Amino acid sequence: QVQLVESGGGLVKPGGSLRLSCAASGFTFSDYYMSWIRQAPGKGLEWVSYISSSGTTIYYADSVKGRFTISRDNAKNSLYLQMNSLRAEDTAVYYCARDQAARRGGPFSDYWGQGTLVTVSS
Amino acid sequence: QSVLTQPPSVSGAPGQRVTISCTGSSSNIGAGYDVHWYQQLPGTAPKLLIYGNNNRPSGVPDRFSGSKSGTSASLAITGLQAEDEADYYCQSYDSSLSHVVFGGGTKLTVL
Numbered sequence: 001q002v003q004l005v006e007s008g009g010g011l012v013k014p015g016g017s018l019r020l021s022c023a024a025s026g027f028t029f030s031d032y033y034m035s036w037i038r039q040a041p042g043k044g045l046e047w048v049s050y051i052s053s054s055g056t057t058i059y060y061a062d063s064v065k066g067r068f069t070i071s072r073d074n075a076k077n078s079l080y081l082q083m084n085s086l087r088a089e090d091t092a093v094y095y096c097a098r099d100q101a102a103r104r105g106g107p108f109s110d111y112w113g114q115g116t117l118v119t120v121s122s
Numbered sequence: 123q124s125v126l127t128q129p130p131s132v133s134g135a136p137g138q139r140v141t142i143s144c145t146g147s148s149s150n151i152g153a154g155y156d157v158h159w160y161q162q163l164p165g166t167a168p169k170l171l172i173y174g175n176n177n178r179p180s181g182v183p184d185r186f187s188g189s190k191s192g193t194s195a196s197l198a199i200t201g202l203q204a205e206d207e208a209d210y211y212c213q214s215y216d217s218s219l220s221h222v223v224f225g226g227g228t229k230l231t232v233l
Contacts, residue, residue, distance in 0.1 A: 035222075037168075044124065044209075044211065044224060044225070044226045044227040045160070045168065045211050045213075045224045045227070046224065047221060047222045047223065047224060050221075050222075059220065059221050060221075061221060062219075095167055095168070100173070102155070102156040102158070102173070102174060102215070103156055103174050104154055104155050104156050104215075105155030105156050105214060105215030105222075106155070106214075106215035106221060106222040107222065108156070108158040108170065108173050108174075108213060108222075109160075109168075109170065110170045110173070110179065111170075112167040112168055112169070113167065114166075114167050115167055
């Protein structure tokens with residue numbers, strides 16, 4: 001069965017860095033686009049970034065562009081999110097998700113991890 | 123302010139039918155891009171409920187259905203059950219932003 005397990009969250013000071021990881025299993029990781037989606041406490045979902053199956057195509061939300069870097073290691077079945085220059089407004093649960101191509105438009109996420117909490121506070 | 127607009131809350135009694143709207147614009151739903159729906163039960167990760175406007179993944183009851191018209195989409199839930207109490211999110215693609223967008227979410231309360 002498809003499993004996505006995030007790790008690396010925690011408490012970090014404003015301006016600090018954190019690297020999230022997502023370990024994938026139960027499917028051929030290298031065949032799928034993957035996304036990071038976050039949810040601030042008590043708020044809705046916000047798409048953060050996605051990466052193509054080969055890693056050559058990457059998109060970011062404007063709110064994280066220039067500060068976050070998505071990457072993947074298909075040999076290790078792992079997805080990463082390097083987060084730099086963190087701000088209080090980056091505080092959220094970060095979900096890793098497997099993507100499927102839509103008939104028209106961007107991908108949708110058919111499997112989600114349980115999430116990892118990132119808290120940015122002094 | 124979300125690109126896709128959903129009502130903050132809806133409610134219904136067990137057995138009733140409720141609908142949740144998702145209103146977009148000409149750069150997303152109105153441009154013909156697919157709409158997808160997610161269900162988030164309290165304290166859990168979101169789960170795909172409807173994809174491609176009106177398709178249910180395996181395991182999702184046929185009480186859940188999706189539709190799309192013009193710049194809006196809707197999620198309908200019939201035969202409401204207590205376990206349907208959750209937050210529901212719509213998602214589409216926006217050509218102006220060049221990425222996927224979510225609605226603000228709708229909290230469904232089963233009375």
